Amino acid sequence: MLIRVTDAPLSAEEAAWAVASPAAGAVNIFLGVVRNTNRGRAVSHLVYDAYPSMAEKEMRAIAEEATARFGLEGCAVLHRTGRLEIGETSLVVAVSCGHRRESYEAGLWIVNEVKRRVPVWKKEVWEDGEEWIEGPESLGMQQAPASMRP
Amino acid sequence: MLIRVTDAPLSAEEAAWAVASPAAGAVNIFLGVVRNTNRGRAVSHLVYDAYPSMAEKEMRAIAEEATARFGLEGCAVLHRTGRLEIGETSLVVAVSCGHRRESYEAGLWIVNEVKRRVPVWKKEVWEDGEEWIEGPESLGMQQAPASMRP
């Protein structure tokens, strides 16, 4: 099990090696990547803050829960912090297990849990301003950005 | 769009690069890997045969359909042929798109389609014999191996 919060670049290949197992027929690797727009606004870059020791604790708990729940052979969860440019990888979630369906289900479950409960925060920086995003993107437009709240 | 049938080793990293896009927030990479057992029997290695030109045509059609259906930014489908040892990668499916859920859904959809309609076949080799597998694993135990059929 590979768990890490780091300010160094993340590698899909390292995660793939970390979950390799002769009993695994399926490996699924998810990369969360900084995109050039969010909610219709051009993004310059992102800055990630974290509570690293607690984040690693939560990531490990999620990985252990997923391993039991989906019968994983291997699991890696890596989160980057600091300034990230467009196209850089902020999150890597890799799993290995017997068959493909479980690998996809387990991977998505882990990514959702990471976004729900791991103490990491992102600040969006635009050409003309910046803002800490509060709450997971999955809430989408249900949650207005902090600047739009009363 | 990267589509390839090859007897050379496959790389997750190459596929990740192939689907990179500044508009993508999510990249999902699936690796189909040779495992050491199948249906409870120890596997020595696999041999993949293919109809390469038609396989690439079908893989491209699947990738194009997935791109339209899931709004993908990038898509790569790579299949290896020849002799593969335990732990080696036979299939790589990589997609990029705006958000995580679509990346998982699109990836699994593509893998299922590849297994359903791309003309590739695998032979399982055990210590004491071998057999061409006919039909996708997804049929599981519904379909008996050819040796068990009347």
Add this chain to the structure above:
Amino acid sequence: MLLFASLAERAGTRRLEVPVGEGETVRDIRDRVVARFPQLAPAVPTLMYALNEEYAREDAAVAAGSTLALIPPVSGG
């Protein structure tokens, strides 16, 4: 005619030149090949066919010079 996987092993070849008569279908050509290689007969019920790299039905017409492939149930991935 192209043969793959178990069919290629049973026939001992991956490629056959087969004459095509006017108006003949995929089924006609297949039957001619199975008559010459009876060891392929058990596979016929599960076969699919590709004509010039597209899946085709048994009753599709085969023009001279076409590439017909016998496609056992696929098992890639």
Add this chain to the structure above:
Amino acid sequence: MLLFASLAERAGTRRLEVPVGEGETVRDIRDRVVARFPQLAPAVPTLMYALNEEYAREDAAVAAGSTLALIPPVSGG
């Protein structure tokens, strides 16, 4: 007390030493910090709390020497 993200920016610090009285809860400590940094008050309704790296409720007791963290809604990934 640890502060992150928008809270750290608003308070101008990521770390505070806060005295803890006997029988005090997470809520008591938080209120003491918000009294000193009123710019944190708007964030309170959405805050969560971690005591020694575990999520904790507002009424959890805080022992002297504990590490309390104010956790705004997370947005990692």
